[in-house]
Amino acid sequence: MAVSLSGTLEGGLADSPEAAGARGRALRTFLRKPSVALSVAYLILIALMAIFAPVLSKITGNDPYSFNETALDAAAGGIPLGHFGGISAQHWFGVEPQKGRDIFIRIAFGARVSMLIAISAMLITTALGVSLGMIAGFFGGRVDQVISRIMDFLMAFPALIFMIAVLSAIPQGNRPLLLVVVLSVFRWPATARIIRGQTMSLANREFVEAARASGADRLKIVFAEVLPNLSGTVIVMATLAVPGFIATEAGLSFLGVGVTPPTPSWGQMIALAVPWYSTDPMFFAIPGMFLFLTVFSFTILGDNLQRWATGATA
Amino acid sequence: MTLLPYLSKRFLASVITLLAVIFLTFAVFFWLTPDPAANICGQTCTPDQIHAIREQLGLNQPFLKQFWAFLAGIFAGRAYGAGATAVQCSAPCIGFSFQSGTNVLTTIISRLPVTISLAAGAAVLWLLVGISGGMISAVKKGTWWDRGAMMVSLGGISLPNYFVALVLQYLLVVKLKLLPFPTLVPFSENPSGWFKAYLMPWIVLALMYAATYARLIRANMLDTMGENFMRTARAKGLAPAPILFRHALRPSLTPVVSLFGVEFATLLGGALITETVFGLSGVGKLAYDAIQSNDQPVIMGVTLVAAFAVIIANLLVDLAYSVLDPRVRVASR
Amino acid sequence: MKLTTAPEPDGRIGAMLSVEGLTVTFPALGSRVIDDINFTIEKGKTIGLVGESGSGKSMTSLAIMGLLPEGAAVEGSVSYWGEQLLGNPDSAMRRLRGDRIAMIFQDPLSSLNPYFTVGFQIAEAYRTHRGGSRRQARGVAVEAMRQVRIPDAERRVDHYPHQFSGGMRQRVMIAMALVCQPDLIIADEPTTALDVTVQAQILTLMSDLQDSTGAGMLFITHDLAVVSDVADSIVVMQRGKTVEQGTAEAIFSWPESDYTRALLAATPRLDDIVDLPEPLRGTR
């Protein structure tokens, strides 16, 4: 006779803080981490610089295009007057040798361009990557074969060389838009591959079978059951895509095929600084530092988001 | 042998990918280059000179015909122009440079040694630094070393290589005068000079990959250390060394091989920038110069050779993967 | 070289293994995982450690082997032939592990390294403690595989774990444990992951091997029917504490603690008579 015993043996209710509270607390601990806090602060600064670049231009009285010969030492081959590349009250980050354009305002407008390109490319690759990744992962079969072959093909391509070739062959036209398209074409497989893998494992989970057994059709299953479990990964992939794009755009501009002058871009500024690297090192150090710190901050953010996302849903 | 059907399918996929690459590259250049003929004969050009060039290079043919001729050129060689002025170009022929008129393929092959020694040296560097750094971080998980190494690796990933190149040159060459400015000198003539010339380019190219590999090895090692068979190894009374280097490292290395296949595609891009900054006349610099002077055949040639190398690398990686992992190599009972 | 009976202990004092007041806590987490566990194991005898998940039975075995996870604090005493083990440096414990005290784990699928042949992994235990050439160790591995009745051992010694069924892999685990003729075998749920017919064979094999080698055994399981079959005496654990312990006959014939009685009552039996609702023939 099987005795039914209520309560004596069963483990107590697992200690369960309110669901919302847990996520809120996790967010607070996430932000308290020094590296994350610094990165977020820096990125906010860069975003403000980018957004208010025109305002800053009015305040400082400098614009990214006009030459200021007065700040240059004509006798010494046009290197900026004063040390540290001509840093002064008027020119907070100094001026360019020979041309004398103000570096601070060019950094601000440069931030504007590269953030614009990086974020729009990220939006495209995330949308493309998530949808194609989910379709391939969830429906499998021939659809998966086709999408996977395309992804393999694109990933087997020496992207940088091909981008350079394409961009160099189209001299005119809206450069930023062209860059966004070219960057997105080669980057979406990276997101799609991860999303496809996760969708496949989620699709085999029993809670999807339970939904099917309860009469849910495919669309409901994809959006109501599978997608919520992918949100962590999507955020991480999107965050990590941005620094990738910023670095690649800067690389292309450095090689002269990205953002073409006169629109400033950090990569382009570094390229201009190459001939002066020994005589005026600040000229390449300043855009270089900004580029590095921006990519570094996004990468730290993405890395910590990844740990937080896997932690939250583990 | 279960391997044969798998590999033959994989080889076929590679051939298809290569053909697709050739087609796409040719198509892009066909539609994008303004006017190759005008480009060849330079500014002082009369219309009929341009016409003659267009005739000789078959540029007025429809797209598919030109592509077919180009494809035939790669696999069987082709002749440009007709009769006495015909120029023979043996297979695999990618055409002649607009600028120098030399055979594109021979130029690329002549530049290969520089790129190979750059890439090979960098590979040795990043594998050593990456794998050992990753392992130490995994073993010393949570210590200041681990946190520091991981932060440095994040930095390594974020540092643009041309910026690192400039910083190194400024510090090591200009300021501290430890190294000469990299000037190419053949290994046979002066090995130490060769080594000094390549040291900075190796560091610049290897930096990002060393960081990526360190993070990957660390993650793999930590996963593997959590496996049950590690507990079995400890319960058998093995010393820490065999536990680490045999039972933990072996499973962690296999994913590294597959990452190499994916990373190889970006390696050539990295080499291009590194060679350009340091002025090393490798295939990368060749591509960069061709881009500056809009020399389409050379750009196309480098792209095809690079794509070919990437496809071969991925094929070799798949082969290595199936040999390395017994569960793939040996079918179950 | 045949696996003979373990060498007679040359007059060593005390029980082969005695555990007194064993307590394991995780100070950082403020949790007490096992609390004041006491038992002794004699040569040739089997102690059954029974309890539900979270009772701390596996943690007890890891404490004895010195394989506790990071951050664990151990109190009390674990002595082997009178020699204290707790607090030993890992290098000293390593000499015992796999040689004098061996372990068998629950999940045969994940307890073997997929990248090395089974022969290598068995021989590895032998060479670590007995040395000898690679070829000689391979011979010992083949012999050990025959000992645990793995057919065609000579050929299968070079196979990989994924080429064996669950039951066969568990036999490999047992061979690995026995290859140095240990005094004590700790088996943590060795048959839980196996089908019932395979479990029967493995249990028979383990008791035969215990008879032939005279080793003592600590058998950990949640299944009362299995433990009644295997153990000479039993320790019943709940949430880290011993609720009752005694000979198998005492525990099963006159259980004293409420928890043991509740467990016995809750354990389903093949001959239970259960009143079920009457099915409705046809359907409304």
Add this chain to the structure above:
Amino acid sequence: MSFDDHTPLLRVQNLVKEFKQSARKQFRAVDDVGFDLSQRETLGVVGESGSGKSTTARMVARLIDPTSGSIEFQGEDVTTRTGAALRHFRGNVQVVFQDPYSSLNPRHTVEQIISAPLRYQGRKVSGGYRKAVKEAMDRVGLNPDHSARHPMQFSGGQAQRIGIARALAVEPKLVICDEAVSALDVSVQAQVLDLLRDLQREHDFSYIFVAHDLAVVRQIAHKVAVMSAGRLVEQGPRDAIFDNPQHEYTRTLLSAVPRINPEWESARKSRDEGNLTASSGN
């Protein structure tokens, strides 16, 4: 086709399932399985790993498409039904899985999980979904106030009760339990089996109860089907199968099940009865 009193709730005939093992070879996981099931009746399906018992259950739940054979539910053939017609069948059949944490969406709250089948079937419930969820939770012994929590915040036994509440909320006729208690501790297992029996009594559920543990099946099955290597080796009323097995495999299976030493059992029982009579009325 109407159904009268003699048609069983479920009739499965010649069910076969083949999987593609390699280019040429097909692996037959289920080979010509058939059985009937009446209302408020439990069929125990036992067998070892690889016997095809789980595949059979998933075919009946129409989670996997059979290679051949027929499944009749309330007299109507549902083997190949799809779309709206299938939804009626889905409304009457629910599944409870082995691993509670894998069968409950970690990102959904308990309320969303339990009400999901109702929403997916577009069922209108008097008093709204929230009321139905609270009732179901209460009936399976869960605290209704916890309906906003996520599955990870519950113990194994409670998570399994959420799965049962999900099935209960839809008021199905047939509940397919695929190793539903195998992952639970013995004490919790006993309580869940108790709950399933009570629900059967109250709601006339029929169960297909798949398990590898014969002693567990003994607690709940009216009749038992024994499977081995995809084939149905023996089928019959519970007592006949357990006390007088005909097929060689069934006998081997039963003899392999470990038993508590009979003398100790009878010693304990007689002592307990002694206590009961001595201090009757407690």
